[in-house]
Amino acid sequence: KAGVTQTPRYLIKTRGQQVTLSCSPISGHRSVSWYQQTPGQGLQFLFEYFSETQRNKGNFPGRFSGRQFSNSRSEMNVSTLELGDSALYLCASLEIPGQGYEQYFGPGTRLTVT
């Protein structure tokens, strides 16, 4: 099976702009989670989707949003970008959450906000 794919891999944006990141999970996986990784804060959970429903959300402002489509692909959007949003955004998929399945990560999208 193909792994988790994320697009784009690299992105440079200006403060105030918005950005949309995409994640395609492993075929058959229905849960997609997003994480933000920064040197100072480590890996922080953003949100998790399962069957097109957001089931969990981390402690991030409302500028961070996401959605999941019927084919399990997911997008996350960040509006009104701030310098502090510069980070590696990682997407992870697993078959069914809470059942002991392994969670697999994509290569990430490196977002730089200038």
Add this chain to the structure above:
Amino acid sequence: SQQGEEDPQALSIQEGENATMNCSYKTSINNLQWYRQNSGRGLVHLILIRSNEREKHSGRLRVTLDTSKKSSSLLITASRAADTASYFCATDTTSGTYKYIFGTGTRLKVLA
């Protein structure tokens, strides 16, 4: 604060030596996973251990889990330079929220 805390934060060893990393967590878990990350890239899944398991092996990796102490350890035997990476533990809590919480990571450097 993070659910998981790895210890040590950084570790430097010679090739061929064993490396041990520890992870402590705060709440009850369904399972715990260990990941490796090379220099700002995506995370590579290493091993999953369920809450009813005490030890698991995969190649040169050995993971233990002590739910009474809320801790886990990852042992890499006969380390290689290619093992140089950051290692994270992630816990899937039983709170019903089905999200994984990551520790702060251990930066391992294996010297050739």
